[in-house]
Amino acid sequence: xxxxxxxxxxxxxxxxxxxxxxxxxxxxxxxxxxxxxxxxxxxxxxxxxxxxxxxxxxxxxxxxxxxxxxxxxxxxxxxxxxxxxxxxxxxxxxxxxxxxxxxxxxxxxxxxxxxxxxxxxxxxxxxxxxxxxxxxxxxxxxxxxxxxxxxxxxxxxxxxxxxxxxxxxxxxxxxxxxxxxxxxxxxx
Amino acid sequence: xxxxxxxxxxxxxxxxxxxxxxxxxxxxxxxxxxxxxxxxxxxxxxxxxxxxxxxxxxxxxxxxxxxxxxxxxxxxxxxxxxxxxxxxxxxxxxxxxxxxxxxxxxxxxxxxxxxxxxxxxxxxxxxxxxxxxxxxxxxxxxxxxxxxxxxxxxxxxxxxxxxxxxxxxxxxxxxxxxxxxxxxxxxxxxxxxxxxxxxxxxxxxxxxxxxxxxxxxxxxxxxxxxxxxxxxxxxxxxxxxxxxxxxxxxxxxxxxxxxxxxxxxxxxxxxxxxxxxxxxxxxxxxxxxxxxxxxxxxxxxxxxxxxxxxxxxxxxxxxxxxxxxxxxxxxxxxxxxxxxxxxxxxxxxxxxxxxxxxxxxxxxxxxxxxxxxxxxxxxxxxxxxxxxxxxxxxxxxxxxxxxxxxxxxxxxxxxxxxxxxxxxxxxxxxxxxxx
Numbered sequence: 001x002x003x004x005x006x007x008x009x010x011x012x013x014x015x016x017x018x019x020x021x022x023x024x025x026x027x028x029x030x031x032x033x034x035x036x037x038x039x040x041x042x043x044x045x046x047x048x049x050x051x052x053x054x055x056x057x058x059x060x061x062x063x064x065x066x067x068x069x070x071x072x073x074x075x076x077x078x079x080x081x082x083x084x085x086x087x088x089x090x091x092x093x094x095x096x097x098x099x100x101x102x103x104x105x106x107x108x109x110x111x112x113x114x115x116x117x118x119x120x121x122x123x124x125x126x127x128x129x130x131x132x133x134x135x136x137x138x139x140x141x142x143x144x145x146x147x148x149x150x151x152x153x154x155x156x157x158x159x160x161x162x163x164x165x166x167x168x169x170x171x172x173x174x175x176x177x178x179x180x181x182x183x184x185x186x187x188x
Numbered sequence: 189x190x191x192x193x194x195x196x197x198x199x200x201x202x203x204x205x206x207x208x209x210x211x212x213x214x215x216x217x218x219x220x221x222x223x224x225x226x227x228x229x230x231x232x233x234x235x236x237x238x239x240x241x242x243x244x245x246x247x248x249x250x251x252x253x254x255x256x257x258x259x260x261x262x263x264x265x266x267x268x269x270x271x272x273x274x275x276x277x278x279x280x281x282x283x284x285x286x287x288x289x290x291x292x293x294x295x296x297x298x299x300x301x302x303x304x305x306x307x308x309x310x311x312x313x314x315x316x317x318x319x320x321x322x323x324x325x326x327x328x329x330x331x332x333x334x335x336x337x338x339x340x341x342x343x344x345x346x347x348x349x350x351x352x353x354x355x356x357x358x359x360x361x362x363x364x365x366x367x368x369x370x371x372x373x374x375x376x377x378x379x380x381x382x383x384x385x386x387x388x389x390x391x392x393x394x395x396x397x398x399x400x401x402x403x404x405x406x407x408x409x410x411x412x413x414x415x416x417x418x419x420x421x422x423x424x425x426x427x428x429x430x431x432x433x434x435x436x437x438x439x440x441x442x443x444x445x446x447x448x449x450x451x452x453x454x455x456x457x458x459x460x461x462x463x464x465x466x467x468x469x470x471x472x473x474x475x476x477x478x479x480x481x482x483x484x485x486x487x488x489x490x491x492x493x494x495x496x497x498x499x500x501x502x503x504x505x506x507x508x509x510x511x512x513x514x515x516x517x518x519x520x521x522x523x524x525x526x527x528x529x530x531x532x533x534x535x536x537x538x539x540x541x542x543x544x545x546x547x548x549x550x551x552x553x554x555x556x557x558x559x560x561x562x563x564x565x566x567x568x569x570x571x572x573x574x575x576x577x578x579x580x581x582x583x584x585x586x587x588x589x590x591x592x593x594x595x596x597x598x599x600x601x602x603x604x605x606x607x608x609x610x611x612x613x614x615x616x617x618x619x620x621x622x623x
Binding site: 131142 | 395396411414416435453458483525527614
């Protein structure tokens with residue numbers, strides 16, 4: 001792909017973001033979990049230190065003068081963060097190519113940006129095996145990003161397994177929504 | 189008399205033990221109530237009289253009640269009503285056997301609690317054969333007051349062992365995850381469900397609790413930092429150690445039989461693979477190197493093998509590999525998928541989750557013969573683990589859209605389902621016997 005075109009595309013999307021975005025971006029994830037330890041004999045241990053950067057939402061805009069954030073602009077494809085998968089499959093479906101390409105371009109253009117790819121599985125099967133299935137899907141998305149010039153050091157693949165799945169699915173349409181990879185930028 | 193009990197032992201081998209977990213999972217929440225559904229079971233039960241212990245202190249837990257509850261829940265005993273007998277012996281020499289023979293008791297238990305100087309308690313108990321009018325066993329315990337319930341469970345174990353020939357089971361604990369609204373709590377309770385205590389809680393998921401062989405520590409996987417990380421936490425001090433926090437996923441901890449190491453699963457930037465690591469987080473070693481998913485390790489009781497789940501053959505099946513690495517060998521050949529294997533304490537059999545069609549059931553495989561048996565009806569059953577004596581398998585099931593615990597005797601005859609109203613209980617693991 002032609003890098004100039006990529007840059008132009010990116011610039012136009014940034015401008016678009018700027019034009020359309022009067023809305024302030026907000027952190028997408030909850031605060032880190034406060035963990036309370038309590039042993040049976042009631043000797044409490046210190047809570048795990050929460051990550052310090054959870055409130056920040058500046059990923060990827062450090063080298064840009066614009067104030068809008070394309071990653072959270074609802075009109076930018078970069079705000080689309082979910083890739084869905086077929087049952088027992090880890091193939092990135094054609095319909096998600098543009099989304100994956102857009103994030104790959106963004107990562108290639110923003111060397112300091114980092115993403116965590118969070119794989120997910122539906123609730124059928126054991127929790128640990130589903131964790132591994134979700135991981136396989138996040139690895140599939142990583143490989144697609146790598147092919148489009150995103151660097152290894154920018155990408156961490158993890159899995160939530162079935163832990164974030166909608167519980168008690170009655171039909172395939174429901175299960176389908178649980179077989180996915182969520183793309184989360186560092187600091188979000 | 190010996191032959192009499194020997195005969196009983198044989199008889200009860202036919203009617204394998206059941207559960208006793210029962211009152212399970214009553215948490216500190218007052219309204220939490222456990223619904224128990226029992227199916228199957230044996231007709232033959234040992235009739236036993238459990239005479240209230242001599243206990244001068246009014247606010248003590250009643251030892252006889254705890255023993256009676258344990259034995260009753262095992263399914264192997266019929267605990268007799270003693271209120272019709274006026275005498276209250278506290279040692280075997282005081283027992284007038286004729287009184288208890290009228291109740292058709294085959295065995296009788298008596299005991300006494302006295303306060304020692306220095307705020308200690310002395311608990312004595314005796315077990316006698318009513319028909320032969322002979323003392324079978326006496327025990328004496330010098331304990332701290334907060335060890336009264338545990339002592340009662342130990343006495344129940346002595347009775348259970350003596351009269352059924354099975355190993356002890358009551359003086360043990362279980363761990364599980366209790367999900368309420370958006371909070372996940374790793375809890376530990378006595379095997380009778382009493383004394384549920386939260387070990388760690390988080391707004392993010394916690395899975396895969398694993399007891400150290402000595403029962404003093406629990407390893408688990410927490411998502412509190414938005415990715416799976418393995419912690420090891422002491423149950424005595426509450427201190428915890430980050431065992432594994434490598435790039436990618438850190439999951440599926442399981443202890444070596446000597447407690448010095450754990451087998452864990454790391455993904456780094458690719459598929460899940462098995463590793464071993466010292467219990468202090470040092471000495472990481474890779475055990476499997478495949479392009480497939482390798483997960484759910486389970487250490488054989490002799491320490492030589494790690495059994496695990498792999499989809500290297502297309503579908504997930506159980507394989508084994510030397511704890512030091514090398515070629516893996518397939519272990520399961522029946523059933524569409526086999527996952528999440530756990531060893532029996534004697535190392536002779538394996539319980540696992542089996543998928544046939546759309547159903548996930550608990551299955552047991554005899555390792556010598558390769559023969560397998562389905563132990564649950566199926567649905568979404570998972571996370572099986574053996575009781576310390578190998579006679580009961582505890583597992584997770586779903587009922588009414590919520591997680592619940594279930595247990596089945598190792599011969600599949602007696603099944604119990606335990607659910608806490610309003611609770612969502614999952615990932616159970618039966619711990620070792622308490623000292």
